[in-house]
Amino acid sequence: MPSPTDTTSDESTLLDALQHQVAIFARRAEQTRLGGLGQVRNSMDRAAYLLLNRLDQEGPMGVKALAAGMGIDSSTVTRQVAPLVDTGLVKRTSHPEDGRAVVLQLSPRGLARLREVRESRRELMAQITDDWSAEEREMFTALLTRFNATITTRTSDRAPAAPQVPTES
Template identity: 75%
Template sequence: MPTQSDMTTQLDTGVLDTLQHQVAVFARRAEQTRLGGVGQARNSMDRAAYLLLNRLDQEGPMGVKALAGSMGIDSSTVTRQVAPLVDSGMVKRTSHPEDGRAVVLQLSPRGKARLEEVRSSRRDLMARVTDDWTAEERDLFCDLLTRFNIALSAAHSTVPQASPAT
C-alpha cells in the first residue's frame, strides 16, 4: 500500500506547489474582500459571523450544540462567536418550543437584513469577477471548489493533532 509520501511523489509536485500557492493567494484575496478591500464596505463581515448567520438562515433556529455540530466546530467556539451577534441584535436567544428550559439561537430580522446585504454585495462581486466566464465554467468552478472544501475538511478531521510538549 503506498504511503502518503509515495502518493505525493506520484503526483506532479509542480501542480501541488502551484495549488497550495494559489490557495494561499485565494485566502488573502478572500480576506481583502471581507474587509471591503475591493471598495465595497458592504462586503465587510467577520467570517465567523457570516458562516453562523448563514447557517441559521439556511437551517432555522437551533441550539448551540446543534449549530456547533452542523458547522463542525466546538460548542464553546460557537458560544464565543455568537455572543457579539446577540449583543448587536443580529441573533436572538429564545426558548425552545418543546423544552422551555433549552435555549435556541434564531436569526433576527436585523441579522437577516444584514446577511442579505453582505450576500448581495458578494454576489455582485462574484458576477464582476467571473463576468467573462461561461455559465459552464462558473458551474465547474463551484463544483470543484465545493469538492475541494469537502476534501480539505475531511483531511483536517483525520489529521492527528500534535501532542503538547512535555
C-alpha cells in the first residue's frame, strides 16, 4: 500500500508532467498557430478567429458584451476588431433597439472567411488525430474543454472587482 508521501510524490510528478505538456502544447500551437492546411494555413490569427467565431455563434453584440464573453478587456476587443472592420470581415451597425449604440456583426465576407478557416483547421485536426479512435477524440475534446473552462473560471475569479460607486439612500 502506498504511503501518503508516495501519493504526494506521484501526484507531483504527474502535475509536473502535465504542466510540461501544456507548455509544449502552447509552443506547438503558437508555432503552427494551429492554422490549418493549404492556402489558409496561418492566414488568420487566434484573436481574429476567436472574435469571428463568437460573433458567428452568438450573433451581433456590442464591444462590452463581446469582451465580457471572451474574458478580455473592452479596449483589447476594440483594438482587435479594428482590422476586421477595415478588411470587411466585421461590420459595425446600429443596435436594433437603441440606434445610438453600435453592435458588431459578422459580415457575409467574414462568415465565408471563417468557414474557410474552420474547414482548414478541421482538416488539420483530422490529420493530427487520424490514428485516434472516435472515443479518444471525444475524451480529449471533453477534457480540454473542461481544462479551458476551469482556467476561465479561475481567471475570472481572480479579476479585480470593479470599484463600487456609492449610491445615495
